[in-house]
Amino acid sequence: MSRLLLFIPLLLFFVLAAFLWKGLSIDPRELPSALLDKPFPEFSLSPLREPEQIVTTKDFIGQPVLVNVWATWCPSCRQEHEQLLAISQSGEIPIIGLNYKDERELALNWLQQLGNPYQFNIYDVDGMLGLDLGVYGAPETYLLDAQGIIRYRHVGVLTAQAWQDLKVIIKGWDSVKN
Amino acid sequence: MLKIKVLIGFILLLSSFLLSAAIDVYQFDDPEKEGRFQKLAFELRCPKCQNQNIADSNAEIAKDLRTKIQQMLIADKSDMEIVDYMVERYGDFVLYEPRVKPQTYLLWYGPALFLVLGLIIIILIIRSRNKTYQQINENESSLSDSESEALHALLKTNQEKK
Numbered sequence: 001m002s003r004l005l006l007f008i009p010l011l012l013f014f015v016l017a018a019f020l021w022k023g024l025s026i027d028p029r030e031l032p033s034a035l036l037d038k039p040f041p042e043f044s045l046s047p048l049r050e051p052e053q054i055v056t057t058k059d060f061i062g063q064p065v066l067v068n069v070w071a072t073w074c075p076s077c078r079q080e081h082e083q084l085l086a087i088s089q090s091g092e093i094p095i096i097g098l099n100y101k102d103e104r105e106l107a108l109n110w111l112q113q114l115g116n117p118y119q120f121n122i123y124d125v126d127g128m129l130g131l132d133l134g135v136y137g138a139p140e141t142y143l144l145d146a147q148g149i150i151r152y153r154h155v156g157v158l159t160a161q162a163w164q165d166l167k168v169i170i171k172g173w174d175s176v177k178n
Numbered sequence: 179m180l181k182i183k184v185l186i187g188f189i190l191l192l193s194s195f196l197l198s199a200a201i202d203v204y205q206f207d208d209p210e211k212e213g214r215f216q217k218l219a220f221e222l223r224c225p226k227c228q229n230q231n232i233a234d235s236n237a238e239i240a241k242d243l244r245t246k247i248q249q250m251l252i253a254d255k256s257d258m259e260i261v262d263y264m265v266e267r268y269g270d271f272v273l274y275e276p277r278v279k280p281q282t283y284l285l286w287y288g289p290a291l292f293l294v295l296g297l298i299i300i301i302l303i304i305r306s307r308n309k310t311y312q313q314i315n316e317n318e319s320s321l322s323d324s325e326s327e328a329l330h331a332l333l334k335t336n337q338e339k340k
Contacts, residue, residue, distance in 0.1 A: 028228060029228070031225060031268070031269060031271050033269070034265065034266060034267055034268055034269035035267070101238065127238075127239075127242050130242075131242055131243070131246060131267060132267060133267070134225075134267040134268050134269070135239075136225035136226045136239045136268070137226050137237075137238075137239065
C-alpha cells in the first residue's frame with residue numbers, strides 16, 4: 001500500500017502535464033462571446049449607403065444570417081474579403097456588414113474596389129453597437145439564427161476552415177427544419 | 179551616490195508621467211467620480227491586449243471602454259452597474275477579480291482547502307510517528323522480569339570483558 005502511495009507525485013505530474021499540454025493548443029485571444037445564445041443587441045443606426053435612413057434588428061431577423069464586423073483600417077479584413085465574396089456568391093447565407101469605427105467614404109470605396117459581399121452594411125461610426133456586441137477588434141463574424149439569436153462567434157480572419165465549421169452548424173438547422 | 183539617487187528619482191518621475199498619460203484626458207467635475215473612474219479603469223481588463231487593464235492600454239477598444247465608463251459615471255450609474263455592463267458584453271474575462279460563484283469556488287476557496295488538507299496530512303504523519311515511537315517504548319518496557327534480568331546479566335558480562 002505505502003509503495004503505491006509513492007506513485008502519487010508521479011500521478012500529480014501527469015495531471016499537471018496534461019493541463020499544460022491542453023493549454024498549448026488553446027488560443028487565449030479567442031474569448032467566448034458573452035452574448036452566445038442571446039439575442040443580437042437592439043440598435044438603430046444608418047446603413048452605409050443611405051445616411052438618412054435607419055436600420056434595426058428587424059431588417060434581418062427572420063432568416064439565418066452572418067454578421068461580419070469589418071473596417072477599412074483592418075488589414076485582416078482585406079484578407080478575408082475573398083472568402084466573404086465566395087460565401088455571398090454561393091448564396092448559402094446572406095451576409096450583413098457591420099462597418100466598425102470607419103469612415104463612410106473609405107468604406108464605400110473599399111466595396112467598390114474589392115466587390116460587395118454584403119446585403120447591406122450597418123454604419124457604426126462610434127463603435128457603440130460593437131461595444132454592445134462585445135467586439136474587441138475586427139474582423140469578427142457572428143452567426144445568427146432565424147430568431148436573431150447569436151449562435152456562433154468567430155474572431156479573426158474567416159478562413160475556409162472557419163466557413164466549413166459554420167456550414168456544419170447551418171446544415172444542422174436545415175436538417176431540423178426538414 | 180547622490181548622482182545615482184537623483185537619476186533614480188528622475189526615472190521614477192518620468193514613469194509616473196507615463197502611467198497617468200493614458201487616463202488623464204477624462205474630466206469629471208466631481209473628484210469622487212474621478213476616483214471611482216480610476217479604480218474601475220484599473221480593475222477592468224482590456225479584451226484586446228490581454229495583460230493590461232483598460233487604464234493602461236492604448237488599444238481602441240480600451241479607449242472606447244474608458245469613454246463608456248466616463249459616460250456611465252456622469253449618468254450617475256453605480257460601480258456595480260458599470261461592471262455588470264462590461265461583464266454582459268465581454269464576459270467574466272474583463273474582471274481582474276473574479277466573482278464568487280459556483281464555477282469559481284475552487285479558485286476562491288481552493289487555497290484554504292489545500293491548507294486544511296496539508297494540515298490534516300501533517301497531523302496524520304505526526305500521529306503515526308508517535309504511534310511507532312510509543313510501540314518501541316512499550317516493547318522496551320514489556321520485557322518480563324526474567325528477561326530483564328538476563329539482559330542485565332548480558333550487559334554486565336559484556337562490561338566485565340572490557
